[in-house]
Amino acid sequence: MKSFAREEYEDARFGHEDSRVYSLGVKVADLGALYxxxxxxxxxxxxxxxxxxxxxxxFTGEMLPGxxxxxxxYLNLLYRPIWQVNELVHLWEHARASSEHISKIIKIPREMYESPDAVESPRPLRGSVEFSNVSFAYQKGKITLKNLNFKAKEGERIALVGPTGAGKSTLASLVSRFYDVDDGAILIDGIDIRNYELTYLRET
Known part of the structure; x- marks a missing residue:
């Protein structure tokens, strides 16, 4: 989060979800307090x-102590299923809250979309990666990368050196298209990564 300067955003998002979970917990507790x-x-x-x-x-002799x-x-056996129903109500409320949260996650739209002409590479990727005049910012006005140019050839190893937040991890995220560049292009084997199918790009 620090490298992406996302501390405030993630803190606010966590606070929202934490409040929601707390509200659901209070609701379940209220049901338990009622039943x-x-x-x-x-x-x-x-x-x-x-x-x-x-x-x-x-005492009157009409019934034996036994x-x-x-x-x-027998009365105890009768009460046991009633208590089990009460426990099932608790489990149901927890399950319903969890299913709502899972459903919300599933319905989150994809942030990256493929080009209509996106394809797999016609040949196995060799691994040449080129950043051509790449600029990128997580937040408008706060530039993370500006006019970045370099090329890593097939089989070549390069070292990225810089302080925390300089954008080293950002490069890997951009290559995998977790984000798209604002300007310029990233090429793999001479082809813009936006022309590759997302699944193919990330698997390879």
Whole structure:
């Protein structure tokens, strides 16, 4: 982020997403706060009624203590699925929030588009890369590269030296067409990279 001077933008974007996730978390917590007390109240009320009525019947001799214990065990088996439904509601809300976020990511439009005449190279790429009078800026008015010219021949190794933020990583991003140059052209084997299919360019 520092090399792209994107600190403020990424901080704002993270803050927005963090607020959204927090809001969804509050919503899920609100649902839990609504359902759990109701289920707990009904569970406790049912247990109190069974214990109270069962104790009276045991006292009058109309029910054996073992029968009361059996009723309490069956009551516990009845409550278990109800608590499981409550947990499923929590899982559903989390899953729905996640699916909305995933759907938003999937629908993000591509930033780079291919030329209608874009093709794969008619022959295997040799690897010659040329920057011809390339200028580029991430933000208008803040130039990262200006009138850059150099050529790396097939099999040749060159070193890019400069301080952080000078644009070294930017060169790799431009070659892969994560961004397009503002002026000039980048040529691979003498062909403008905008004339290559994006998938082919990035895979090779």
């Amino acid at each position: 759990e007390p109701i289920i707990m109240f009904l569970s406790s009320l049912g247990t109190i009624l069974v214990v109270g009525l069962g104790s009276w019947l045991c 029968t009361l214990v059996a009723f309490l065990l």
